[in-house]
Amino acid sequence: MGDFEHTGEVLIPENPLERIIGQERAVRIAGLVAQQHRHLLLVGPPGTGKSLIAKAISSLLPNPKFEISVLHNSERSEKPLLSVRAGKEILLSQKTRKEYGKEIDPRGAPVFVAEKLGFRCKRCGSFSPSLQRICPSCGADKYLKYDNPFEDLIIREQKEETRVHTTRIGHNGKEELVVYEKTEDGRLLIITKEDMVKMKKDEKNMRRKILVPLKRKTFVEVVAASETELLGDVKHDPYGDHPEIGTPAYLRVVAGAIHEAHEGVLYIDELATLGTLQKYILTSMQERRFPITGRNPTSAGAIIKVDKVPCDFILVGAMNMNDLPLLNPALRSRIRGNGYEILVNTHMEDTPENRKKMAQFAAQEILMDGRIPNASYGAVKELIEEGKRIARKLDEKSGITLRLRKLSGILKLAGDLALDEGLIEQSHIKKAIKESKTIEEQITERYDNWWVAQGADFGLRSKKGSETV
Numbered sequence: 001m002g003d004f005e006h007t008g009e010v011l012i013p014e015n016p017l018e019r020i021i022g023q024e025r026a027v028r029i030a031g032l033v034a035q036q037h038r039h040l041l042l043v044g045p046p047g048t049g050k051s052l053i054a055k056a057i058s059s060l061l062p063n064p065k066f067e068i069s070v071l072h073n074s075e076r077s078e079k080p081l082l083s084v085r086a087g088k089e090i091l092l093s094q095k096t097r098k099e100y101g102k103e104i105d106p107r108g109a110p111v112f113v114a115e116k117l118g119f120r121c122k123r124c125g126s127f128s129p130s131l132q133r134i135c136p137s138c139g140a141d142k143y144l145k146y147d148n149p150f151e152d153l154i155i156r157e158q159k160e161e162t163r164v165h166t167t168r169i170g171h172n173g174k175e176e177l178v179v180y181e182k183t184e185d186g187r188l189l190i191i192t193k194e195d196m197v198k199m200k201k202d203e204k205n206m207r208r209k210i211l212v213p214l215k216r217k218t219f220v221e222v223v224a225a226s227e228t229e230l231l232g233d234v235k236h237d238p239y240g241d242h243p244e245i246g247t248p249a250y251l252r253v254v255a256g257a258i259h260e261a262h263e264g265v266l267y268i269d270e271l272a273t274l275g276t277l278q279k280y281i282l283t284s285m286q287e288r289r290f291p292i293t294g295r296n297p298t299s300a301g302a303i304i305k306v307d308k309v310p311c312d313f314i315l316v317g318a319m320n321m322n323d324l325p326l327l328n329p330a331l332r333s334r335i336r337g338n339g340y341e342i343l344v345n346t347h348m349e350d351t352p353e354n355r356k357k358m359a360q361f362a363a364q365e366i367l368m369d370g371r372i373p374n375a376s377y378g379a380v381k382e383l384i385e386e387g388k389r390i391a392r393k394l395d396e397k398s399g400i401t402l403r404l405r406k407l408s409g410i411l412k413l414a415g416d417l418a419l420d421e422g423l424i425e426q427s428h429i430k431k432a433i434k435e436s437k438t439i440e441e442q443i444t445e446r447y448d449n450w451w452v453a454q455g456a457d458f459g460l461r462s463k464k465g466s467e468t469v
């Protein structure tokens with residue numbers, strides 16, 4: 001098992017793949033799946049590391065490169081426009097935001113505007129670039145207010161403004177509203193009412209909802225999914241697309257897990273129990289695009305559709321062996337045709353090498369839990385003994401179990417018991433094993449079998465349990 005006094009001395013690998021113990025084949029293939037963009041089916045009992053393997057694959061993937069969003073369609077609002085932008089494009093569009101209005105010389109602007117926006121010094125009246133806070137002529141701070149001309153008394157600090165709203169007399173002799181705006185690079189713009197109307201209209205036409213952001217996790221987990229969770233939806237609005245009281249269609253579009261997993265891993269637990277939804281997963285895998293539409297046929301969202309939304313994911317499906325007959329054959333052959341099927345291991349041989357791995361496992365669980373003390377050498381040994389008992393009982397095999405969630409539970413319970421002592425000892429593990437028994441295990445211990453227990457529930461006499469009923 002290696003040489004250590006407690007698990008604090010045991011080395012924990014950085015690489016998430018190396019943290020998975022006893023599943024050598026799965027780990028080897030996980031690397032290939034990530035590198036070659038294959039799919040993967042993991043079959044085996046709960047708590048053997050299927051989720052862990054899927055997460056490790058996602059950690060090997062590069063950061064997503066694309067953002068997926070929808071735009072308001074001013075011609076046909078029920079058909080929001082799809083927009084897929086690379087990170088670079090997003091940056092560029094932020095930089096080259098359209099400018100409204102006309103650039104003017106700050107000397108041509110009203111004095112109070114030039115002062116407020118930092119083009120003119122309030123103390124000496126000279127002009128200088130607005131990005132320069134200190135007046136080059138007199139050394140005054142252009143953003144401070146000098147109330148007393150004889151003393152540089154700072155009365156009040158003035159906020160740096162970028163916009164001033166005011167009025168002017170227009171060509172027709174009437175007063176009109178204008179806005180002076182300082183650009184980020186320090187130029188002065190004058191924006192008229194016509195400019196503002198244009199700006200509002202453009203903004204309306206460019207309205208965007210981000211469905212799948214650029215910065216996202218490459219791991220999307222789905223358990224017992226509903227159709228809308230998996231494929232996306234367009235929310236219902238009783239007022240539909242009504243211009244005043246309705247919510248515009250594009251704002252009601254919601255991405256599904258298949259879209260959120262674009263460029264990442266889509267992990268589906270209990271894949272076979274998804275029933276008819278499996279065929280949609282197959283289609284989305286084949287097409288790498290899947291429309292988003294209102295999934296409730298009676299809802300106002302049903303007429304709204306965004307076509308060809310990208311969903312290029314790596315599918316990692318997990319399931320129990322018993323559910324294999326429920327797996328859609330076409331989906332299965334698709335996975336086999338472009339990926340792997342793995343029956344995960346339920347136990348491993350009892351060798352010194354594998355005992356070392358169990359110590360690593362214990363150290364990992366304690367580290368991840370973060371609230372329990374380290375485990376002594378003796379405690380790890382006892383945990384392995386329990387692992388051997390489980391292997392014998394559940395798999396009728398000699399060796400150490402890899403149903404590690406169970407052992408992890410025992411370790412955490414033992415940790416709670418050892419909180420005051422500062423180290424998990426063998427005795428804590430023993431006690432935790434007793435405490436961690438499931439209801440079924442407790443029943444078989446108390447009564448001879450299920451039938452007797454059921455009788456006991458009805459107040460009938462049983463051999464062992466009658467007094468406690």
Ligand SMILES: Nc1ncnc2c1ncn2[C@@H]1O[C@H](COP(=O)(O)OP(=O)(O)O)[C@@H](O)[C@H]1O
Pocket residue numbers: 019020021022023045046047048049050051052053318361365402403404405408
């Ligand atoms: N092979 C393994 N190596 C290391 N830890 C494991 C392994 N299998 C399970 N565990 C531990 O048990 C927990 C549950 O495992 P999980 O991957 O969710 O199992 P599954 O998805 O097969 O039900 C993990 O978070 C991890 O702490």
Ligand SMILES: [Mg+2]
Pocket residue numbers: 047050051269
């Ligand atoms: Mg799991």
